[in-house]
Amino acid sequence: MSTQVPEQPEESTESAAETETQIPSKGDARREEKRRRAAERRAQKQAEEAERAAADEDTIELKVFRYDPEVEGKQEPRFDTFHVPFTKGMTVLDALMYARDTYDSSLTFRHSCRQAICGSDAMFVNGSQKLACKTQISELQEPIRVEPLPHAEVTKDLVIEMEHFYEQMHAVEPYFQTNELPDGELEEQRQSRENREKIKMSTRCIWCSACMSSCNIAAGDNEYLGPAAINKAYRFAMDEREGEDIKQKRLEIIEQEHGVWRCQTQFSCTEVCPKDIPLTEHIQELKREAVKNNLKFW
Amino acid sequence: MHEHDVIVVGAGGAGLRAAIAAQEAGADAAIVSKLHPVRSHTGAAEGGINAALREADSWEDHAYDTMKGSDYLGDAPAVEALCKGSPEEVITLEHWGMPFSREEDGRVSQRPFGGLSFPRTTYAGAETGHQMLHAMYEQVVKRGITVYDEWHVMDLAVTDEEDPEDRTCYGVVAYDIASGEISGFRANDGVILATGGMGQVYDHTTNAVANTGDGVAMAYRAGVPMEDMEFIQFHPTTLPSTGVLISEGVRGEGGILYNAEGERFMFEHGYANNAGELASRDVVSRAELTEVNEGRGIEDEYVHLDMRHLGEERIIDRLENILHLAEDFEGADGLTEPMPVKPGQHYGMGGVETNEHGETCISGLYAVGECACASVHGANRLGGNALPELIVFGKRAGRHAAGDDLGEAEIPTGKTGEYEMADYEFETELGELGGTSPAAADGGAVVTDPETVLSAAVQRAEAYVEELMDRRGRNHAEIRSAVQKTMTQHVNVFREEPGLKQALEDIQEAREAYKDVAVSDPSRTYNTDLIHTMETRNLLDIAEALTMGALARKEFRGAHWRKENQIRDDEEWLKHTMVSWNDGEPELWYKPVILEGENKTYEPKVRSY
Ligand SMILES: Cc1cc2nc3c(=O)[nH]c(=O)nc-3n(C[C@H](O)[C@H](O)[C@H](O)COP(=O)(O)OP(=O)(O)OC[C@H]3O[C@@H](n4cnc5c(N)ncnc54)[C@H](O)[C@@H]3O)c2cc1C
Ligand code: SF4
Ligand code: FES
Numbered sequence: 001m002s003t004q005v006p007e008q009p010e011e012s013t014e015s016a017a018e019t020e021t022q023i024p025s026k027g028d029a030r031r032e033e034k035r036r037r038a039a040e041r042r043a044q045k046q047a048e049e050a051e052r053a054a055a056d057e058d059t060i061e062l063k064v065f066r067y068d069p070e071v072e073g074k075q076e077p078r079f080d081t082f083h084v085p086f087t088k089g090m091t092v093l094d095a096l097m098y099a100r101d102t103y104d105s106s107l108t109f110r111h112s113c114r115q116a117i118c119g120s121d122a123m124f125v126n127g128s129q130k131l132a133c134k135t136q137i138s139e140l141q142e143p144i145r146v147e148p149l150p151h152a153e154v155t156k157d158l159v160i161e162m163e164h165f166y167e168q169m170h171a172v173e174p175y176f177q178t179n180e181l182p183d184g185e186l187e188e189q190r191q192s193r194e195n196r197e198k199i200k201m202s203t204r205c206i207w208c209s210a211c212m213s214s215c216n217i218a219a220g221d222n223e224y225l226g227p228a229a230i231n232k233a234y235r236f237a238m239d240e241r242e243g244e245d246i247k248q249k250r251l252e253i254i255e256q257e258h259g260v261w262r263c264q265t266q267f268s269c270t271e272v273c274p275k276d277i278p279l280t281e282h283i284q285e286l287k288r289e290a291v292k293n294n295l296k297f298w
Numbered sequence: 299m300h301e302h303d304v305i306v307v308g309a310g311g312a313g314l315r316a317a318i319a320a321q322e323a324g325a326d327a328a329i330v331s332k333l334h335p336v337r338s339h340t341g342a343a344e345g346g347i348n349a350a351l352r353e354a355d356s357w358e359d360h361a362y363d364t365m366k367g368s369d370y371l372g373d374a375p376a377v378e379a380l381c382k383g384s385p386e387e388v389i390t391l392e393h394w395g396m397p398f399s400r401e402e403d404g405r406v407s408q409r410p411f412g413g414l415s416f417p418r419t420t421y422a423g424a425e426t427g428h429q430m431l432h433a434m435y436e437q438v439v440k441r442g443i444t445v446y447d448e449w450h451v452m453d454l455a456v457t458d459e460e461d462p463e464d465r466t467c468y469g470v471v472a473y474d475i476a477s478g479e480i481s482g483f484r485a486n487d488g489v490i491l492a493t494g495g496m497g498q499v500y501d502h503t504t505n506a507v508a509n510t511g512d513g514v515a516m517a518y519r520a521g522v523p524m525e526d527m528e529f530i531q532f533h534p535t536t537l538p539s540t541g542v543l544i545s546e547g548v549r550g551e552g553g554i555l556y557n558a559e560g561e562r563f564m565f566e567h568g569y570a571n572n573a574g575e576l577a578s579r580d581v582v583s584r585a586e587l588t589e590v591n592e593g594r595g596i597e598d599e600y601v602h603l604d605m606r607h608l609g610e611e612r613i614i615d616r617l618e619n620i621l622h623l624a625e626d627f628e629g630a631d632g633l634t635e636p637m638p639v640k641p642g643q644h645y646g647m648g649g650v651e652t653n654e655h656g657e658t659c660i661s662g663l664y665a666v667g668e669c670a671c672a673s674v675h676g677a678n679r680l681g682g683n684a685l686p687e688l689i690v691f692g693k694r695a696g697r698h699a700a701g702d703d704l705g706e707a708e709i710p711t712g713k714t715g716e717y718e719m720a721d722y723e724f725e726t727e728l729g730e731l732g733g734t735s736p737a738a739a740d741g742g743a744v745v746t747d748p749e750t751v752l753s754a755a756v757q758r759a760e761a762y763v764e765e766l767m768d769r770r771g772r773n774h775a776e777i778r779s780a781v782q783k784t785m786t787q788h789v790n791v792f793r794e795e796p797g798l799k800q801a802l803e804d805i806q807e808a809r810e811a812y813k814d815v816a817v818s819d820p821s822r823t824y825n826t827d828l829i830h831t832m833e834t835r836n837l838l839d840i841a842e843a844l845t846m847g848a849l850a851r852k853e854f855r856g857a858h859w860r861k862e863n864q865i866r867d868d869e870e871w872l873k874h875t876m877v878s879w880n881d882g883e884p885e886l887w888y889k890p891v892i893l894e895g896e897n898k899t900y901e902p903k904v905r906s907y
Pocket of ligand 3: 110112115118131
């Protein structure tokens with residue numbers, strides 16, 4: 001039996017609208033940047049591995065934030081130290097699971113897929129927002145500090161309250177709307193490859209909330225929609241299948257007082273997004289769209 | 299207590315589709331899920347959704363391919379429902395905005411997939427499942443369907459008549475993970491289980507940590523048989539440290555498998571002289587394990603998948619996502635080194651026995667998606683056939699529960715049709731060892747009042763949790779890991795009698811250990827120690843039923859291979875394996891396969907490609 005699954009070639013057509021943003025051949029630049037970063041990381045990794053071997057280190061030290069509102073001794077936040085044997089390919093999530101299953105079964109964190117798709121395990125690792133399952137131990141300085149995402153209420157240990165994030169996501173009418181469905185029952189709406197390519201990155205969001213946690217504006221303004229929700233609005237506003245009237249409505253939503261104009265282009269969200277979504281660019285483009293549509297300023 | 303017309307347990311593709319359908323049919327539907335919907339493992343699917351969308355294709359061809367792929371263990375009425383329903387469902391997803399990959403003319407793209415006679419696999423880049431899950435969750439938000447997220451369903455509220463076929467399900471009992479509250483959820487019209495896969499029965503799997511087969515185990519203990527559990531699909535190229543799947547695309551593009559001695563073993567050791575690396579999943583998996591078992595594995599564990607010779611340009615162009623996976627999850631750089639791979643559990647073809655409407659033999663109880671067995675996959679699932687199953691059967695069950703008439707079902711459930719008891723003597727004691735059973739029948743008078751049935755189930759659940767929390771004893775992690783280890787060692791792609799017997803003994807030992815399991819985290823707030831402990835019990839029941847089926851079935855069909863008889867034996871084994879809980883004393887029986895379709899009978903042929 002042939003189980004061959006030919007991979008679809010990378011769809012790299014740049015859309016006209018994207019060129020309008022005056023960042024020429026962004027795809028190439030991004031790939032170039034990726035290659036460069038990969039090379040850098042390789043070099044760094046090799047150096048680190050050599051260092052590690054020299055020091056004959058085979059365990060790693062984790063300092064993990066602990067808190068439980070109910071349990072005596074854990075009501076005051078503290079850090080616990082765990083020593084975990086290092087194995088090649090080990091991620092922060094692997095290390096946490098090892099610590100939990102071996103030393104302390106009350107160590108609590110969300111996780112499920114272990115492959116950066118369920119968005120459960122965004123944490124604050126050595127001072128930046130990371131998906132634990134997608135972060136190689138070998139790339140981190142020791143001791144590794146693992147904390148819950150900042151700017152959110154902590155439920156317990158590394159688990160944060162997600163309700164606020166979900167509310168913001170729901171606030172932008174995060175669902176496809178169109179008045180232009182084809183008549184034939186088995187007929188799809190047409191969408192150009194260019195348009196699909198344009199929204200592609202925006203559809204990759206896994207609702208991990210790392211971006212929201214990294215954003216200074218969101219920290220100061222609890223009602224700010226935040227990068228992920230605005231990106232969700234972008235995903236629909238730019239989808240040509242929705243039609244102009246609905247796009248108008250979408251721009252009104254993101255233009256509200258706590259919408260796009262709050263963003264001060266600090267790029268912190270873009271830097272932490274584990275799905276490489278160009279969040280800041282998307283926000284900027286929506287601002288331009290809003291201006292173009294002559295909607296009122298706040 | 300909460301009350302709705304239809305309660306859907308699980309919020310992956312199957313659960314979301316079921317809830318939407320029930321609501322569209324006029325019911326008040328609610329979803330109860332231990333994960334927030336977007337965290338469900340449907341999001342991990344990469345490849346695509348099979349649907350006969352185009353003029354040159356037909357549902358009949360799709361059905362033929364599926365029956366053949368199933369090694370004639372699929373039931374034709376279910377297979378035909380899948381193939382007929384899929385095109386409409388895929389177009390519905392498109393109308394809900396799902397960003398499919400597109401052709402030049404703007405229509406959705408389709409690509410070829412293993413075992414298909416037509417390129418009918420619709421996809422969205424390498425992230426089909428993610429896009430499908432999110433498009434459906436968006437519809438749930440739009441419709442305002444109630445979602446109880448991070449509520450772990452512990453048990454079903456089912457009456458306790460002698461015969462499971464006489465029982466009725468009135469709701470579920472769930473545990474609020476954030477607060478520790480236990481609550482009953484009354485379902486006026488039906489409960490739909492959509493709890494996904496059970497990959498955590500194995501220690502190496504492409505499945506998520508949350509895929510512990512809860513729905514299958516709950517239904518089983520309530521009296522619904524598990525069907526065809528021994529049929530487990532293993533994927534030959536998963537990363538050793540996490541089980542993350544490296545798609546067939548790498549081998550499709552020309553990736554080569556090497557052993558520790560640098561031999562291209564698929565050819566050099568004669569496993570597949572024609573197809574080589576492109577042989578079917580089970581052939582490649584067995585070849586890899588043979589290499590390791592015969593001492594030619596790397597670190598006695600895995601083999602190498604090398605794509606360096608394809609060149610940086612081509613790799614980055616076509617397989618960029620693979621580079622990221624290998625780097626992020628294995629710390630391996632596919633451009634400069636070969637990637638370590640080994641076989642991993644991938645998909646369970648079996649599950650909760652249902653008919654083509656998703657109904658089980660217990661009235662008011664349905665199951666859909668990977669946790670169910672209708673059966674569309676039989677002995678082996680074709681790639682791209684699970685996602686359409688979610689939407690086709692999700693919708694059917696949702697509508698049926700809400701009262702829509704889908705006509706008379708052709709597949710009998712429970713012991714209502716033809717069946718035979720197995721004459722296999724198990725040497726090991728099986729089933730309940732007098733431990734705590736949340737669904738233990740108490741033998742008293744039959745209670746049929748819905749409120750009483752539900753509150754009794756809530757009380758049992760409360761007592762169970764209390765006991766687990768109060769007790770001192772062993773941690774679930776060692777028990778879980780013992781089961782996973784024995785399953786991976788003995789009930790994998792190689793299966794032979796002594797190993798399978800050993801596995802049953804080990805599972806029994808784990809059951810013994812589970813009698814002293816205890817939760818050491820005293821907190822009611824987000825107690826994952828408790829959740830994992832409850833899940834582990836489900837894994838025990840599933841591992842046992844699976845191994846019972848594997849031990850009894852002495853033939854090689856689809857994904858199930860037996861050393862003692864390496865051929866498909868239609869004379870003896872053209873039948874479904876059924877395992878019933880039987881109030882704590884598992885029993886094995888068989889029911890016939892239905893090969894008669896709407897217009898034709900699918901005659902078993904040799905499964906060669
Ligand atoms: C890596 C990978 C790639 C795949 N690729 C493809 C592909 O390309 N094409 C294809 O057709 N198939 C593919 N499959 C198979 C397919 O993705 C799955 O079979 C399918 O997504 C399962 O969907 P589901 O809705 O049944 O379950 P899931 O999506 O797993 O959802 C289960 C739900 O049940 C809930 N749940 C579980 N237990 C409980 C409980 N006790 N209480 C409350 N809620 C509970 C969970 O919270 C979750 O919401 C792939 C599978 C994997 C692992
Ligand atoms: S935009 Fe990126 S960082 Fe923000 S929630 Fe989505 S995936 Fe996470
Ligand atoms: S565990 Fe799913 S994103 Fe990390």
